[in-house]
Amino acid sequence: MYKNRLEAGQILAHELMIFKNDHPVILALPRGGIPIAAPIVKQLNTDFDIIIPRKIGAPYNEEVAIGSVTEEGHAILNQSLIERLAVPDSYIEQATLKQVQEIKRRLNTYRQGRAPIKLEGRVVILVDDGIATGYTMHAAIQSVQHQNPKKLIIAVPVAPPETVDTLTELIDAVVCPLQVIHFQAVGQFYDEFNQVSDEEVSELLKIIV
Template identity: 45%
Template sequence: MIFRNRAEAGRQLAEKLAGFIERDALVLAVPRGGVVIAAEIVRMLNLNIDLIIPRKIGAPHNPEVAIGAVTQDGTTLFEPRLIELLGISRGELEDRVAYELEEIRRRMTLYGAGRNIGKSGGRQLIVVDDGVATGYTMQAALRSARSYGPKELVLAIPVAPRDTLELLEKEVDRTVCLMVPEDFYAVGQFYENFEQTKDEEVMEIMRRFSDL
């Protein structure tokens, strides 16, 4: 099974969600690709949207090496053994977290986000992305979403490998995943069109749907 594009995957997710989603549920999309998925869900189910932005924390001297993840409310996950192995000091770690938080704040402002997430307590929250691979940053996003006190926390994704999905299922009350393939190399292999989503597209979706 291959999705034509993110919009098609979003429509299929909306059909699965329609059976149990409440009228005041809030969709929290992970930029940038997850916002295109979420746009179809909020359009078909007449829901509201906001963003949740997890960022990988890279090692100080090798940013490609993930030593943790952080979200906009300061929720963090760390890899203590890797941090110890690389000899990363507390000061260096704090600097990396501060850098990523500043980038998250920049993106939240750019995208016009943050107006609805503070009103999410006691509501169903649906965290949406275009797929997950290792699930590390998504795990941080889900823990951040949980901290808002939702009535029910739902993860909605088109595709994920089985081991990652099992990890993330521990963080939520309900999971909707359209595909759990045995041979998983990258999220993009399950889309015919997986072009990078541009900032302008995210901004337009937020303008169109955030005040529903």
């Protein structure tokens, strides 16, 4: 269990010190990944940016992920679940477009005109406050890999071991101090797990960047 995202980020920062000499780019997934990334960026004294993949929710229950989409608009879909729920193609197209528009809105809000950091040839560490199914992180991985990084690492405080194993096959390493078999939701592993607002993200970005 973690007290809050700050404590989880401090623990991850200690684990990630082995990469300090690589001068990695810390890429956080808003909103929850931003307060996790803050102590990591400070400890490693390195570059920071954001990446915003978005979950594609099922009809009538958007909490159920049927896939995810990158900021470039590429969708990664759970075809077996889509078939089981009989989700029509028209819904997927509309939901994907809606999430891409939300990605652009958030990028404009958070970046405030700042250009994204070039990732080609860099060691990149993707940071979030936890992983459940891995679909959103999968989209982030794909987006980063298109930019030809030297090495790609995921750092999260908590995730199910099967998700860690799946993601490890796609990238160079996964740093996850707490791997839990009976996993229901990321928030169950934090004493404090408040929603992070756009305003809080913007304030944290002013401090980190």
